[in-house]
Amino acid sequence: MNQRLKAQQLLVISLLAGMLLIYPVLSIVNTPRLVGGIPALYAYVFCVWVVLIALTAWLMERYYRKASGNENE
Amino acid sequence: MNSGVVIGLSFGYLALLFAVAYLTERRARTARSLVNNPYVYALSLSVYCSAWTYYGSVGGAVTNGMEYLAVYIGPALMAPVFWIVLRKIIRICKVQRITSIADFVSSRYGKSSLPGVMVTVFCLLEAVPYLALQLKAIASSLDTLTRVGSEPGLYPGFILRDTTFYLTLGLAFFVILFGTRRVEATEQHEGMVGAVAFESLVKLVAFLAAGGFVTYGIFNGFGDIFSQAARVPRLEQLFVVREPFGFANWTATIFLSAMAVLLPRQFQVAVVENLNEKHLSKAIWLFPLYLLVINLFVLPVAFGGKLVFGTSPVDADTYVLALPMHFGQHLLALLVYTGGFSAATGMIIVTVIALSTITSTNLVMPLVVKSAWLKRRFADNFVGVLIYSCRVSMVVILLLAYAYFRGVARHYSLLSTGLVAFAAVAQFAPAVLGGIFWKRGSRNGAVAGILAGFVIWLYTLVIPSAAGAGLLPARLTEEGLFGLPWLRPVALFGLETSDYIPHALFWSMFFNVSLYVGFSLFGGQSNLERGQAEIFVDVFRYSKAGENTITGRGTAYMPDIRSLLVQFLGEKRTAQALQSFYLNNASVEVRTQGRADARLVSYAEKLLAGVIGAASARIMVASVSKEEEIRIEEVVDILKESQQWIRLNKEMRRKSAELQRATGELQRANHKLREADAQKDEFLYTVTHEIRTPITSIRAMSEILYDNPGLSETERQHFLDTIIKETERMTRLITQVLDLEKYESGRYQLKTRRQAVDLLLSEAVAAVKQLIKERNIALEVRIFPGIPEIALDHDRMIQVLINLLSNAIKFCDAANGHITVQAVCHGEVVQLTVADNGMGIAAEEQTLIFDKFYQAQQQRRDKPLGSGLGLAISKKIVQMHGGNIWAESAPNQGGQFSHYPAGNTPFAERGPPNSPGGRNLLSVET
Amino acid sequence: MKILIVDDEPNIVMSLEFLLRKHGYEVFIARNGTEAMETIRREKPHIILLDVMMPDVDGYDVCRYVKSMPETSLAKVIFLSARGRETDIRKGYEAGASLYLTKPFSTRVLMEKVKELAVASQAG
Incomplete structure (x- = not known):
């Protein structure tokens, strides 16, 4: 896969997750309610976090299988 | 709990760390490295989770709820971007041999020492309190473990009775042992990395065990804890982000912790200790995963602790430890303590090693090389200065941290000191x-x-x-x-x-x-x-271009550069470094050793930079070379010019593709012609040179004979004999030049006919039989069955074989010569091998020996030599047959030349099989 | 009077050594640039007969080295080289040589020049 494209994809993942984890989005779930027995905010932050890791892993591992040569940009 | 057990455990664990580090270091040298994989790399990055995390997160969660998470969200968000930013930094550091964040800044901004000194000072200012914090965590966990009721436990009393003090000394010993073994700071500390990765595992397991115990042992799972907490208004408040902590704080903390990769310790493990850029591709999701997992139980432990202890004065920072103690789980408490101890010591070890490198290369070294007096004073012992300044700074930093812990640290909570340090490196x-x-x-x-x-x-x-x-x-x-x-x-x-x-x-x-x-x-x-x-x-x-990037063009002499390198690297390492340089730059470098090549000067500077930092290396190299301005600008200009040229070219091509193609072809043809012309010139020049040499001897000896009638008979005989030999040498040379010219010009037509390989071989062997007998060489001819007849020009192929055989005779072992001639067949391809047991051909010479007039290093030293054309001719002949010829050898293990004449089907090139004893091989494939 | 011969061609070395010894000079021999520099450091010869093309360090560099060291900077260098291009010769003189002879040279001329340089060197 194109290295430049991949760098951009990673950057987007990071920025998107960043936006989801700060004000104002965070204020939506900023309530003492429990979701499935867990505080909503806590559950939300961990969910975004898991998705962030999963996306990164998926992207990197897919790349790893596809190409293993050219590592320069 | 018995304090003897706890103290014993602490020192025992420290001993275990020594063992792990030692084992890793030993394995690192045997190529079965334990640390050269992305998992260990990701674990070593997790040194990020210091004791602050381990104990402080729970404390933070009790006071400010979600706040503690921001410190992990930051790096987790940053992790995907590591692949862009960190990979670039790693590459830069490898190419420029940068060893620390201070050196990085100093090197980027003109190799000037001021930025480096500033960064160093600020790193020290930031890190000492942070280190003290870790010592505090160790001390207070010791205290919690050994406290009986309201009796104070092992909390520091008199310094010599303070366990933390001795643990600090133990750590100092560890970092000196595994942090300063080698002078070159660019060399990785595999032992240290192994120990730190191990510690990351221990703290993860311990924290998960504690969290699991609290969540499922004391309570009934997450839901139970949270629903109980929801009924306590003081705790329910912590479910949300509230002022005074607020979103501003949340965002600021995320930002600060995202920059934490610039912490000296993170820079050390992430950049300096990185063994392979590729490890990043796994680490950028493994590292955030680690952070996530270690944080899963923080909130449950915090709420659990608050629910259990209520208003009793148990410090929330110690809940992880206090809860198992409270429920009588002493073994678990010891495991948790070990985890916390791991978190603290891991951070201390890496930080101290990073700081000592920074201090010695960016503070001490610039002082030494800038002061003429100091430079003279330590001229013979730079290596000593380096190692000792490194060791001394390790001890000083640790003692400062200890003093800070004893004097000041009790005034601060775990969390604030950490964030203040983060804010410092964010600068x-x-x-x-x-x-x-x-x-x-x-x-x-x-x-x-x-x-x-x-x-x-x-x-x-x-x-x-x-x-x-x-x-x-x-x-x-x-x-x-x-x-x-x-x-x-x-x-x-x-x-x-x-x-x-x-x-x-x-x-x-x-x-x-x-x-x-x-x-x-x-x-x-x-x-x-x-x-x-x-x-x-x-x-x-x-x-x-690897090491080839020229960063300056200095005129320096090889002996000066060499002695400079020896001063800092020692004789052995210098020899290795130079050898590897010549290996990588083989074709160009061999001849110009006298005045050091610009690339070599630049390489030497980078080597030194790995030891003493970029700024100091610059000064040292400048002191032995005459810089002619900085020439990188020229390099850049050339680069830019060529880029502009390419742009222009593209435009032109768009405008008139046809014309361009024609021009291109003309240019190529012209280029080819000029190249051929230059090659011919060079060839003629070399031929003249080769002919002048024997003529010189002949003339000199003739003049001696003429001018000295009184020479003794033996002397006369000797001179005359030499004259004849030199004349023969000249004749041979001329014949071969003419031969080669004939093949190269294409005027020679191969006269091929099919014939049996065994006959060919025995004919060639027969021609050199006499020589072999004279030299007492053992000859072994092995012809594998089933080799087809092949089409070849009999006389030419005999010429090739005789040439290979006489080389083998010339270079095989003088006392116990042994030559193997072998024919094997791989499908359609026939491979002939001539192997000897001489000193072999160095890897970098194995292709060069087929060049015209090239003579292997060893051969040049031991006359008599051939014309330097034999192998070039052989190669040409084999190529005319559509085959391939090559050499294989392990130096000092004999040389082997092999050879693949072939049938009339097209032949794939393939590696020759292992020859008897795996020696030297020159192969021909037709 | 110490003379150093630097050449990787044994037969040339042999003839020059024979002639120089016969004229009563003290002769040293080096087969390559590295050896040459070692011998120069150790013996500080007065005259150096120097080949240009050597496997390791080239003759120009050896010559510059001689001229750069204070204790040998007065030594006279004669280049004996098969390289006869004008640029080669100029490079030789620029490196500080007293004489550049192209191979094949006449040993008679060489001996004359050595004698002159020896006298000059003793006088200076």
């Missing part, structure tokens, strides 16, 4: 990030930005927290400096925010970035700065 961010993405970023900008950022950091963070702890008069924060309200450290210029951190972050970054950008945009750069900027920003383009 390097503009200079570092600007440095790798923005070529205009200048030294003055970096210096001004960092300095301003630090002044503000000191004023708005350190002063208020010191005042808050009662170490400074509170008047200062309440009324402002000189009683000026707009200078109040917590509300600078009247900016009121909810907390110190966002306030300090905003102002420090505002001034830092503005000054950095402002000075860079409105000021200039020196040539060296511009060159370094080019290399840093475009590292992926330049580093393709």
Whole structure:
């Protein structure tokens, strides 16, 4: 896969997750309610976090299988 | 709990660390490295989770709820971007042999020592309290474990009876042992990395065990804890982000922790200790995963602790430990203690090693090389100065941290000191990030930005927290400096925010970035700065050339450069380094050793930079070479010119593709012609040279014979004999030149006919039989069955075989010569091998020996020699047969030449099979 | 009077050594640039007969080395080289040589020049 494209994809993942984890989005779930027995905010932050890791892993591992040569940009 | 057990466990664990480090280091040298994989790399990154995390997170969660998570969200968000930013930094550091964050800044901004010194000082200022924090965590966990009722436990009393003091000494011993073994700071500390990765595992397992116990042992799972907590208003408040902590603080903390990769310890494990860039691709998701997992149970433990202990005065920072103790789980408590001890010691070990490198290369070395007196004083023992300054700074840093812990640390909570340290290193961010993405970023900008950022950091963070702890008069924060309200450290210029951190972050970054950008945009750069900027920003383009990037053009002599290297690297390492340089630059370098090649000078500078830092290396190299201005600019100009040329070219091509193609063809043809012409010139020149040499001997000896009638008979005989030999040498040379010319010009037509390989071989062997007998060489001919007849030019192929055989005779072992001639068949391809047991052909010479007039190094030293054309002719002949000829050898293990004449089907090139004893091989494939 | 011969061609070395010894000079021999520099450091010869093309360090560098060291800077260097291009010769003189002879040279001329340089060197 194109290295430049991949760098951009990673950057987007990071920025998107960043936006989801700060004000104002965070204020939506900023309530003492429990979701499935867990505080909503806590559950939300961990969910975004898991998705962030999963996306990164998926992207990197897919790349790893596809190409293993050219590592320069 | 019995304090003897706890103390024994602490020192036992320390001993285990030594064992792990030792084992890793031993394995690292045997190529079955334990640390050369992405998993260990990710674990070593997790040194990020210090004791602050381990104990402090729970404390933080009890006071401010979600706040503690921000510190992990930051790096987790940053992790995908590591692949862009960190990979670039790693590449730069490998190419430029940079060993620390201070060296990085110094090298990027014109190899100037001032930025490096600044970064060093600030790192020390930031790190000592942070280290003290870890010692505090160890001390208070010891205290919690050994406390009986209200009786105080092992909390520090008199210094010599303080367990923490001895543990500090133990750690000092560890870092000296595994941190300063080698002089070159660029060399990785595999032992240390192994130990740290091991510690990351231990702390993860221990924390998960504690969290699991609290969540499922004491309570009934997550739901139970949270629903119980929801019924306590004081705890329910913690479910949400609230003022005074607030979103501003949350965002600021995320930002600060995202920059934490610039912490000296993170830089050390992430960049300096990185063994392979590829490890990043797994680490960028493994590292956030680690952070996530270790944080899963923080909130449950915090709420659980609060629910269990209620209002009793148990410090929330110790809940992880106190809960198992409270429920009588002593073994679990010991495991948890070990985990916390791991977190603290891991951080201490890496930080101290990183700081000592920074101090010795960016503080001590610039002093030594800049002061003429110090330089003279230590001239014979730079290596000693380096190692000792490194060791001394390790001990000093650890003792300072211990003193700080004893004197000051009790006034601060775990969390605040950590964030203050983060805010300090965040000040390097503009200079570092600007440095790798923005070529205009200048030294003055970096210096001004960092300095301003630090002044503000000191004023708005350190002063208020010191005042808050009662170490400074509170008047200062309440009324402002000189009683000026707009200078109040917590509300600078009247900016009121909810907390110190966002306030300090905003102002420090505002001034830092503005000054950095402002000075860079409105000021200039020196040539060296511009060159370094080019290399840093475009590292992926330049580093393709590997070590070859020329960063300067100095005139220096080999002996000077060599002795400089020996001073810092020692004789052995210098020899290895030079050898590897010549190996990588084989074809060009061999001849120009006398005056050091510009590439070599630049390579030497980089080697030195790995030992003493970029700025000092620059000074040392400049002291032995005459710099002719900085030439990187030229390199850059050439590069830019060629880029412009390519653009122009593209346009032209668009305008008239046809014309362009024609021009291109003409150009190519012209180029080819000129190249051929130059080659011919060079060839003629070499031939003349080769002929002049024997003529010189002949003339000299003839003149001697003529002018000295009184020579003895033996002398006369000797001279005459030599004259005849030299004449023969000349004749041979001329014949071969003519031969080669005939083959190369294509005038020679092969006269092929099919014939049996065994006959061919025995004919060739018969021709040299006499010589073999004279030299008492054992000859073995092995012809494998089933070899087909092949079409070849009999006379020419015999010529090739005889040439290979006479080389084998010439170079096989003098006393116990052994030559093997072998024919094997792989499908359609026939391979002939001539192997000897001589000293072999060095790997870098195995292709060169087929060049015209090339003579292997060894051969040049031991006359008599051939014309230097035999193998070139053989190669030409084999090529005319459509085959391939090559050499294989392990030096000092004999040489083997092999050979593949073939049938009339097309032949695939393939590696020759292992020959008897795996010796030297020169192969021909037709 | 110490004379150093630097050449990797044994037969040339042999003839020059024979002639120089016969004229009563003290002769040293080096087969390559590295050896040459070692011998120069150790023996500080007065005259050096120097080949240009050698496997390791080239003759020009050896010559510059001689001229750069204070204790040998007065030594006279004669280049004996098969390289006869004008640029080669100029490079030789620029490196500080007293004479550049192209191979094949006449040993008679060489001996004359050596004698002259020896006298000059003793006088200076």
